Amino acid sequence: MEKTKTIWVDPNKKYGILKIEDEVFGASFHPIEINSSDPWKYTIINNLWYTTYNGARQYFRVKTNPHVVTGRMVKIQLVDEKPSVHT
Numbered sequence: 001m002e003k004t005k006t007i008w009v010d011p012n013k014k015y016g017i018l019k020i021e022d023e024v025f026g027a028s029f030h031p032i033e034i035n036s037s038d039p040w041k042y043t044i045i046n047n048l049w050y051t052t053y054n055g056a057r058q059y060f061r062v063k064t065n066p067h068v069v070t071g072r073m074v075k076i077q078l079v080d081e082k083p084s085v086h087t
Helices: 053-059
Strands: 003-009 015-022 026-034 042-044 074-077
Touching (some): 026 053
Antiparallel strands (some): 003 074, 026 042
């Protein structure tokens, strides 16, 4: 069973990185697009996943990427019991 642990969001709260922990695979990091002011309403971009936060952060630094993040991402600690909405 996977558990959402942490979300890092950009200053505009439009993009972020989601950390999910799984019993089998350990931690994975996913670049996300936040669909509202609630960080629980997000879409994983292109079903991408990375083994490290830095790998997922690098996704937003690629010049050919339409998803651009400026500034530092802020870490939001999430409660495991709250259901996540992602596609």
